[in-house]
Amino acid sequence: MIMLKKLISVRETLLLGVVVSLALLIATRFPGFIAPGNLANVFNDTSPLIILALGQMIVIVARCIDLSVAANLALTGMIVAMLNTMMPGLPVVVTLTIAVAIGAFLGAINGIFVWKLEIPPIVVTLGTMTIFRGVIFLISDGKWVNAHEMSESFTSFPRMELLGLPALSWIAVLVAIAIWLLVTRTPMGRSFYAAGGNPHAAVYTGIDVGKTQFFAFVISGALAGLTGYLWVARYAVAYVDIAGGFELEVVAACVIGGISIAGGIGTVAGAILGALFLGVIKNALPVINVSPFWQLAISGAAIVVAVTLNARANKTKGRVILKNAEHAQ
């Protein structure tokens, strides 16, 4: 009962309604848009954003932010691509494991700075974002790794179909389930909410806030690494600037999905719907002949509306606290 209520809370229902009506609206101009095959394409296309938004959600819920996800993705992608050119026979499972491990390691670097040195996350990840991009340049000499240098098994994995959906989509689904289990059903998941919602109180309940945030960065990093391989393999190219600026789209998906930048509030459904909202807009506008510039304006407007709604929700909360403060002498 409770889980059901959680899954379809007011905010997520509203967002789901918006995404569905957006798709229907587009269907009035271009009926093919809501054909199952096309919807599956849209989902597949949005999968990298969904995976990254789920990691970012945990980081934001723990009252941090990870701006280095796109750079992490690009660096991990470059490393696995170069590895593939050197060892074309490496099984995909090994490549996946390496990608996740590298991503987690890069995330752990962020986490260590936040945990042990208590540097604000925005500063740490702004720094590592630039460093990661710089490292790609160093290891690749600024050269591209092109499709013909990659092995067939490396590039074909994300497109491998199972029950009508490509592996990329299936991975997004699996990640969503795993993250949902993690945040709703494990003590660690609960500690993200406690550490982000009220860090002072969390300390007294025996939660190590810094360590909790460290793990949030490791998870976000691991998912960025995973996406790094999938991205490079799907587009069959790796270079310094892949997914440039994508971190902002990830944060935007979270904000639209009702994840509070102040920490402590956010759901898996919200992150997914936020990402899908952006995905639908991105895929629909070109088909109905709307200039891609509108896409930016619409995503921007959605962020402002989402933040306004969140701010209003927080306002009522603030008043309750103030009333208590008034009692105090």
Place this chain on the structure above:
Amino acid sequence: MQKTESLSEATPILSLSGVSKVFPGVRALDQVKLDLYPGQVTALIGENGAGKSTVVKVLTGIYQPEEGEIQLDGVSTTFPTAHHASDAGITAIHQETVLFDDLSVAENIFIGHAPRTRFGLIDTNRMQAKAQTLLDGIGAEIDPSVRLRDLGIANKHMVAIARALSIDARVVIMDEPTAALSHKEIGELYELVEQLKSQGKAILFISHKFDEIFEIADRFTVFRDGQFVSDGKLADTNESELVKMMVGRSVDQIFPKRKNAAGEQVFQVTGYAHPTEFDDINFSLRQGEILGFYGLVGAGRSELMQSLIGITTPSKGVCKIEDEIVIIRSPADAISNGLVYVPEDRGKQGAVIGLPIFQNVTLPSLGQTSHRGFLRMAEEFKLAREYTRRLDLRAAALDQDVGELSGGNQQKVVIAKWLATQPKVIILDEPTKGIDIGSKAAVHEFMSDLAAQGLSVIMVSSEIPEIMGMSDRAIVMREGRIVAELEGKDLTPETLVRHAAGIKET
């Protein structure tokens, strides 16, 4: 009134009469009067909760009284906003200075009323010069161009005072100005107060320390439970009389304390010390006992408790629970050893707003409600239901957001959270601070129940009636040390205040 008194003394600059301020469930001020005379220091004396801070907020226009009259120079007036009060020449210097760390000294002094050039821009040169004049005037050797952050606390106070003078203050309110000052700095503050007096300003001095009051004040006003008790000249009274006025009331009827036969010793602290916060702490606690910790704000009680549960590390000392030496390095260690701490600032340190009630309750008990790394929702509900029911929590549902509850009910959630860990010793830091009388009674009732069921309670409180009414035994701390352990007929309001304030027996 004597004929020889000067005219200026006969008419107060500022005078409150019959002033009341009501909050839901509490009369914070009830028909109080307060007169502030030019060139005199009036000490406002009262326990915590007597209404001192409320009266300061009324004087500075932050609160609007429901009843009564404020007279400025004999003319009735009101202060609908803080701005009106400051225009009337009333300024307050708070315990923690309300200044801006990253602005310069001159900017801090003139913020909001900086001298302007013809074009409406801030006239930096004139501001610096005026700031220098003001600082020289109070004998402070501070360069007005330095950043405030680079000054010590005493000099920050000087800046606050210069700011007070810059708006041509006639009434200066000092709310525990010495709380953070060293001995030498206090001396400098006294000189400054003398200077303000000689300039004919009226000063309201709020302090818990009697030696300071007798050193510096000319008159006194005593409040108790939001009511005016007495006022007059300090020369006509003494410490004992003031203490009696402060605490004089019968306390037994409002507290549900039952006498328990104290059981075995469960908790013992020996030789606890911290480099800067406390030293030489020894005490023990029996099963079913409520041990009160009394002291002035800043006596080191909360710091000691936080160290006991592993938030800070003591430099030495041994802690025993049920005859076993325990080493507590983190709150998680404390919880697993059966020692829990309910912090004072529940807004900040208590409930996690955004999580539902049941998840707040189970937060420290996640080990108990999870199985092979996964949480069991049904067990979480069971635990939460059991403990919130015992506390008579009023909530629509257990999955309601804790932020939607009233203060008293949030308090219950926080206490339920700790009880659910099944502790042996529970430390309650100011358990009823800032909650209404009805909830207070419920918390007291419950505390008695806990003790009767064999839980040992340490209650840190700054409210004398609470200490008197609830504790079996009370420890008084002053300046980081235990100065008294009181029990039975030795435990009286007078002895508590005496030891806490460091007054010698007369």
